[in-house]
Amino acid sequence: MFDILVYLFENYIHNESDIYVNHAELTKELSKAGFHDDDIFKALKWLDHLSALQQSDVKPYIDHSISGSTRIFSQQELQKIDVQGQGFLLFLEQINVLDVTTREMVIDRVMDLDSHSISLEDLKWVVLMVLFNVPGHESAYTQMEELIFEQPEGLLH
Template sequence: MNENVVDILIYLYENYMDGEQAPPADHNDLRDELAQAGFPSGEVEKAFSWLDELADSYQAPAGCSPGDHSLRIYTDEEHTRLDADSRGLLMFLEQNSILTQTARELVIDRALALDTPFITEEELKWIVLLVLMNQPGQEAAFARMEDMVYNEAPVYLH
């Protein structure tokens, strides 16, 4: 997957997931629309797969929940693919109760599922937004994140 998958996810969010317009009932119609918008069919399939895995992840057992004072240590792959700004954004979102520790792990999982050499801070914001949209009970956090995505002003200090 590459940046086109994120572009497709953004396109789908802005056109259908924000609640203003319902997506076509037939997935083939949606695939055709995305093809007409210029997205390669292989990338469209990867984006649909990414969204399916996101939807399935909510139903997966949460497992052991870390304590409030736990420390997240990034693996070498995570450290390489999530730069300091992206990791800082995750920490900021968690410290400001926008992301729970479980949601943070899901964001990291979905970011790494993009299979790109690195994930930019902007891409990570969109991933967080999509993860929060998929989590029941996270409406307030979702609204705060949506403000961050659409407001270009910096939201934290480095």
């Protein structure tokens, strides 16, 4: 399922194509690309839930009045997001790529993936997808893109 999300993001969403033109046509194209129907359905449902998170009535777990608090991960979250991933999320908050709301959206979308754990690289893609879909976070999206895609120049010692 995650491969489909990345495929859609790279080929449609990131290129600002209209992904919601026709789910049937999109499903047919994804099937031709070799993806299974069950995974296609799960990926499209995942994207629909991501889109729904922007609505204020869908995210009751967000309290904007809390500042300087520490996020405590649940046991299920700890099983899916390893220490490296947790550290990366904290780092993104510290450099203001993520705020409380977008962090919770990322965790929500990670927990909805159909895998037992998520790699750091996959977590980065989820962060990109969330930031792309949240209006007003364009600079955070750009900063995240630079973190992922910029290659260091010169020799590393």
